[in-house]
Amino acid sequence: MTEDESVETFYSEERWQNWLDRVAEEELDPENEDAARLLLNLQDDAAIAVAKVLAALEEDRIDEERAVEEIRSVSDIVLAEVALDDEDKEMLIDGVQTSLVPVFYAAEEYVVGGVVDGDVTEFVRAAADAEAEEDLDAALGYVVQAGTRVIDGERLDIELVEEMEYGLVSEWVNGLDSLQSAIEDPEVVEED
Template structure:
């Protein structure tokens, strides 16, 4: 049993992203300008992926792993203090995407991978549930899809490309971050331009 890190994510890391967003001019039409939000999201998803990996390696038990996931949640769901409503909205979108990442990690830690269906089936069921305005069920399906991603299955980039903007699209964006974090859990450099 190796020694796991005591800290997987810190309030300071999150605050650095918030400060960077506060200082930058953000243009929602400009991909480069929006990249900071992707990096912010990926950074937290990588921390969550590392916790799950430590759990899988028996370096963290169920309780400790859950506690570490909750610590990330406490950090990333804090309200950013921006005057700019667009920035508040965009950070809110990152938070919504991360909510499914953390929820899927918790589910995996407590119940393992959901093997009753495929990722494609869960995404289709989530889209149907959203159409029927059953957002809670939609979320539940994508949490299950997330446990499969943690277990090594792939989320196709094609999935959800026809979805209209809404919770399921945001959550799928979070699952895409989770997948890249599971594949390459390297820390995002905050100065990465």
């Protein structure tokens, strides 16, 4: 095995672009189940990449420094500005990107600082309270802390979102739900 073969690729710009091309080609009606599934698959695919980085770290195939680099690499690819010909589709992709923000932060926090003491549900409720007070930095911090707990195996009850006002915290918690699914079952989402 050459050194190049031993370097695992967790995510690529080409993979993200394939998803974006698919979104560009599809008729996307958010009320349509297939459209919603496409966006969820796109989101889950990025979360799976993060879960694979964390698994590689846990299995000692990569060290902490490489894990942080890989998480940042996936983040840079997925959170880069997207230019599509359709504003509605751009907004839908923006929603996916927003949902994934705490996934990247939580994974990095987990690698660097470990699991935060606390309870997922309490963190999510604290985030919703902070959002209600328009303290979005604190809200994101709480969601990231919840994310470290999710990575560590604590269950996130997605029904929490149904109790909340729709906003950033509900989108961020949706991202953590994708991360939770990816950690439990890191199967690759097929692009086609």
